[in-house]
Amino acid sequence: MSVKNNLCGYITVFAAAAMFLISTTGCTPLEKPDTDQSSFSSASDISAVSEEEKENVTSDKNYSLPADKPDGTESEWQIRLVNINNPLPESYKPETVSFPNNAQQGVSVDVRMKDALDDMIAAAQKDGTGLYVYSAYRSFQRQTELFDNSVGQLMQQGKTKADAESETAKNIAVPGTSEHQYGLAADIVNADFFVTNPSGVLDVSFDETQASKWLRSNAHKYGFILRYPKDKTGITKINYEPWHYRYVGKEHAANIKNLGITLEEYVK
Numbered sequence: 001m002s003v004k005n006n007l008c009g010y011i012t013v014f015a016a017a018a019m020f021l022i023s024t025t026g027c028t029p030l031e032k033p034d035t036d037q038s039s040f041s042s043a044s045d046i047s048a049v050s051e052e053e054k055e056n057v058t059s060d061k062n063y064s065l066p067a068d069k070p071d072g073t074e075s076e077w078q079i080r081l082v083n084i085n086n087p088l089p090e091s092y093k094p095e096t097v098s099f100p101n102n103a104q105q106g107v108s109v110d111v112r113m114k115d116a117l118d119d120m121i122a123a124a125q126k127d128g129t130g131l132y133v134y135s136a137y138r139s140f141q142r143q144t145e146l147f148d149n150s151v152g153q154l155m156q157q158g159k160t161k162a163d164a165e166s167e168t169a170k171n172i173a174v175p176g177t178s179e180h181q182y183g184l185a186a187d188i189v190n191a192d193f194f195v196t197n198p199s200g201v202l203d204v205s206f207d208e209t210q211a212s213k214w215l216r217s218n219a220h221k222y223g224f225i226l227r228y229p230k231d232k233t234g235i236t237k238i239n240y241e242p243w244h245y246r247y248v249g250k251e252h253a254a255n256i257k258n259l260g261i262t263l264e265e266y267v268k
């Protein structure tokens, strides 16, 4: 059986359990557009950008919001906001290319970020940190399947359709509102993820890995931002996802990281 088939199996078998056991918002299959902050004990145990990480932004440039604040509209593709309040049209489909993904399972990635992703993975490898792209581009159809499967499972448990949809929306992005559909998002984990996490389920324990630490300190150099920081769930409406990185280009990434803000705060 190929690694890809194994992955599909993992997702199938564990998807239902994962949706209920995990307090995070795994992007495959655990997108979570709503905020459930019950998993956070207090605001004091959270911090989006540590002082140490801020110091890693090495530049003599002063970081600030652009004088003419970008509005994140379609023309500004790097910082286009895709969230529960800014859905994509159903017809949206970026140009994608196959990404070999460490010669293991291949994924599709948006051509606009492929080189940056390549560069970042190579740089991490050079530093002794193996990265693995768990999930990248996801079609509208795939997102709909994930959403509908969850609704169906909850209805089988006796919930009404409305309740099932409402509960599902807390764990899986409503079709059209996932950054994975936009193309510029990647869920990135440690290269030996399936050894350390046989269930194949993304959870916040990834935060403790060297891969996560490397990404937090270095991703901006390649144009990626940690999209859903721990202390910004009230703004992003998505729980902390240490594996979910969004490509915004190097300049925006440096600004956003150094300012310690989210894409929601960076654009209008």
Ligand SMILES: [Zn+2]
Pocket (backbone or CB within 6 Å): 026, 027, 028, 180, 185, 186, 187, 243, 244, 245
């Ligand atoms: Zn994701």
